[in-house]
Amino acid sequence: MSDELLEVGxxxxxxxREIDRDALVRYAGASGDFNPIHYRDDVATSVGLPGVLAHGMLTMGLAVQPVIERFGADRVLEYGVRFTRPVPVPPEGAVRLELEAKVGQVGDGEARIDVTAKVDGQTxxxxxxxxxxxxxxPAGGRRAG
Incomplete structure (x- = not known):
């Protein structure tokens, strides 16, 4: 992949990616984050939330997957997000996280990819x-760190 093949925009x-309550249980087990707002509607609503929420780090991890599939994990140098809106997960079924990745900047052997992550049309x-x-x-020695 060279700089010339990528254009801004x-x-x-x-x-x-779909997030259901089973995914929340698996993520809680893997991460150790057992905050009850991620599995108990009564607790979530008692603190003013619309219901059980997906873990922010789970949402972040799922959002980067199309970029990893396109470029490879070994090419990711840095990744960051701001958590701007909670992701409620219904008791039955799943919520769909819609993702689009665009080139935001290109140069000097790297590119910035801007990811848009939406649920029900909201970022x-x-x-x-x-x-x-x-x-x-990867033989060039540049790896995520």
Whole structure:
């Protein structure tokens, strides 16, 4: 992947991920985050939330997946987001996280990929940006750190 192949504004990846209550249980077990707002509606609503919410870090991790699939995990140099809107997860079924990744900046052997993550048409992550290496592959020694 070279700088010349990417242009600012170019959509480089799209996708969607479903988040259901089972995913919240699995994520809680893997992360150790057992805050009851992620599994108990009564607790979530008692603190003013609309219901059980997806973990922010789960949402963040799912949002970067189309970029990883497009460029490879070994090319991700940096990733950051702002959590701007909670993601309520219904008791039955799932919520769909819609994702689009566009080139925001290109240069000097890397690119900034801007990820838009939406649920029901509303953006749930702000400034979701992934910096990826675009120069020589992993043998070149540039890895996420």
């Amino acid at each position: 170019q959509v480089v990846a799209t996708g969607s 749930v992550l702000g400034r979701a940006q992934v910096r990826v290496a675009t120069g020589p592959g």
